[in-house]
Amino acid sequence: MIEIVRQKAGELLNQGKIKGFIAPSRENGHVAPRLFTRVEELSTLNLGDSSSEGDARYPLDKILITLHRKYPDDCFGILVRGCDQRGLYTLYRLNQLNPDRVIEVGIACSPGLAKACECLKPFPDDAVAGDPVAPEGQKAVEMVEDMDMAGRFEFWMDQFSKCVKCYGCRDICPMCFCNECSLECKDLVSKGDLPVDIPVFHLVRAMHMADRCIDCGLCEEACPSDIPLRTLYKKTGRIMDEEFGFTSGINKHEKSPLSIMGPAPDKKGP
Amino acid sequence: MDYQNILTTCTYCGCGCNFFLEVLDGELTGTIPCKTSPVNEGKLCIKGWNVHEFVQSDKRLKRPMIRKNGNLEEVSWDEALDYTAARLKTVKAEKGSDAVGFFASAKVTCEENYLMQKFARAAVGTNSVDHCARL
Structure with a gap:
C-alpha cells in the first residue's frame, strides 16, 4: 500500500x-x-x-x-x-x-x-x-445509551471531572480553526482556575462539534485523562443524523442544517 | 516555502515530554505532541501545548538588566556578573550564608542544576536551594 x-x-x-x-x-x-x-x-x-x-x-x-x-x-x-x-x-x-x-x-x-x-x-x-471495508457499528455510544438517565449523568460527570483543562482536544482537532474560541469566553469558562467548569466546558465543545466532528479520534488520543471524548462526539453526530439526516463530511457538497436560517429542514434520514 | 516539524523536548518541567514545533518559513506556528514518544505518548499539558507562543514572545528577556534608581536598565553581561558576584559576597559577609537563597530551574539541564546546588552549598555555604516549579 x-x-x-x-x-x-x-x-x-x-x-x-x-x-x-x-x-x-x-x-x-x-x-x-x-x-x-x-x-x-x-x-x-x-x-x-x-x-x-x-x-x-x-x-x-x-x-x-x-x-x-x-x-x-x-x-x-x-x-x-x-x-x-x-x-x-x-x-x-x-x-x-x-x-x-x-x-x-x-x-x-x-x-x-x-x-x-x-x-x-x-x-x-x-x-x-487498500480495500474499502463496511462501516462499523457504534457499540461505545450504545453502551452509554443503555444506561438510565441518572447513570448516564453520573458516568459523564465522573469522566469530565478528570479533565486537567489542557485544551488538547481543541488544539489537536483539525476542525478547530476559529480565531475566537468559546472555550476561552470568560462567561462560559473561568480563566486560570481548576477544576474546569463541568459539564459546561465539555458540552460547549460537544455542541460545536455537532456538525463538524469527523470522528478522527485524535482528541481522545491526545487526552491525558483518557476521557472518552470520541464517544461523546459520536453521540452528538448521531443526534444530527437522527434529527436532520446529516453526517459531517460524508457528502462533499452537503451544507450543514445548522447553517440554514429559518425553520428546520425536512428530515432526510431513515 | 519551508515547512518543518522539529522534534524537541519540553522545557517546562522535568517530565521530558516530546513534541514537534511546527516551523513555517522560520516562524513557529504550532506545537504537536509526539505520539511515538514513550514519555508522553501524544499527550501534553496546557503549558506544553503553548510552547510555540513563549519562544517568540516580545516579553522575553534577552539581555541582563540591573535596577538602577528604581528603573531596570539593560547592561552588559560583564557588568551584571560583576554586580551579582559583589552583592553575593557582601550579603554573605554581612548577614551570613543563610541570607542567600537559590532558585534552580526546570528549564536547564541536570548538570546545570547540579552546578547551581554545588555553588550554593560549597561556595556560598547554604542549603537554601529551591525550584522554580514551587513559585
Missing part, C-alpha cells in the same frame, strides 16, 4: 501539480507529519503507523490549513484516510480550504482499524490503495 502512495505522490511532485505532499514521515525512530517537497524525500514516507496500524496519525488537515492560509494560490497533495477526507470536505464547506488547491491521495483502513475506531466511513472516496 505504501509503495502505491509513494508512487502517486512522486508523480504529482514530478508533474509539478503540487508544491508539496503532506503525510507522516518516519525519521530518527519517530513518526512525524511532514511536507514532502522533493521526490527523493519520499523514502521516509509513512502511513501513520508506528508499532501498529494508525497509531501515529496526525492532524494533516490542520497542517494543510496552516499552509493554505499563507500560500492560498499553491496546490498541495495530502494523504487521506476516510476521516481525513471527511475533514477536508467539512473544511471546504466551511470555506477554510479551496478544493481546487488540494489533491487527495486516499487509502482505505484495514478491517481491524475500522473496528477499533467504530468508523462510519473507513475509506475515502477514490482510494488509491
Whole structure:
C-alpha cells in the first residue's frame, strides 16, 4: 500500500501539480507529519503507523490549513484516510480550504482499524490503495445509551471531572480553526482556575462539534485523562443524523442544517 | 516555502515530554505532541501545548538588566556578573550564608542544576536551594 502512495505522490511532485505532499514521515525512530517537497524525500514516507496500524496519525488537515492560509494560490497533495477526507470536505464547506488547491491521495483502513475506531466511513472516496471495508457499528455510544438517565449523568460527570483543562482536544482537532474560541469566553469558562467548569466546558465543545466532528479520534488520543471524548462526539453526530439526516463530511457538497436560517429542514434520514 | 516539524523536548518541567514545533518559513506556528514518544505518548499539558507562543514572545528577556534608581536598565553581561558576584559576597559577609537563597530551574539541564546546588552549598555555604516549579 505504501509503495502505491509513494508512487502517486512522486508523480504529482514530478508533474509539478503540487508544491508539496503532506503525510507522516518516519525519521530518527519517530513518526512525524511532514511536507514532502522533493521526490527523493519520499523514502521516509509513512502511513501513520508506528508499532501498529494508525497509531501515529496526525492532524494533516490542520497542517494543510496552516499552509493554505499563507500560500492560498499553491496546490498541495495530502494523504487521506476516510476521516481525513471527511475533514477536508467539512473544511471546504466551511470555506477554510479551496478544493481546487488540494489533491487527495486516499487509502482505505484495514478491517481491524475500522473496528477499533467504530468508523462510519473507513475509506475515502477514490482510494488509491487498500480495500474499502463496511462501516462499523457504534457499540461505545450504545453502551452509554443503555444506561438510565441518572447513570448516564453520573458516568459523564465522573469522566469530565478528570479533565486537567489542557485544551488538547481543541488544539489537536483539525476542525478547530476559529480565531475566537468559546472555550476561552470568560462567561462560559473561568480563566486560570481548576477544576474546569463541568459539564459546561465539555458540552460547549460537544455542541460545536455537532456538525463538524469527523470522528478522527485524535482528541481522545491526545487526552491525558483518557476521557472518552470520541464517544461523546459520536453521540452528538448521531443526534444530527437522527434529527436532520446529516453526517459531517460524508457528502462533499452537503451544507450543514445548522447553517440554514429559518425553520428546520425536512428530515432526510431513515 | 519551508515547512518543518522539529522534534524537541519540553522545557517546562522535568517530565521530558516530546513534541514537534511546527516551523513555517522560520516562524513557529504550532506545537504537536509526539505520539511515538514513550514519555508522553501524544499527550501534553496546557503549558506544553503553548510552547510555540513563549519562544517568540516580545516579553522575553534577552539581555541582563540591573535596577538602577528604581528603573531596570539593560547592561552588559560583564557588568551584571560583576554586580551579582559583589552583592553575593557582601550579603554573605554581612548577614551570613543563610541570607542567600537559590532558585534552580526546570528549564536547564541536570548538570546545570547540579552546578547551581554545588555553588550554593560549597561556595556560598547554604542549603537554601529551591525550584522554580514551587513559585
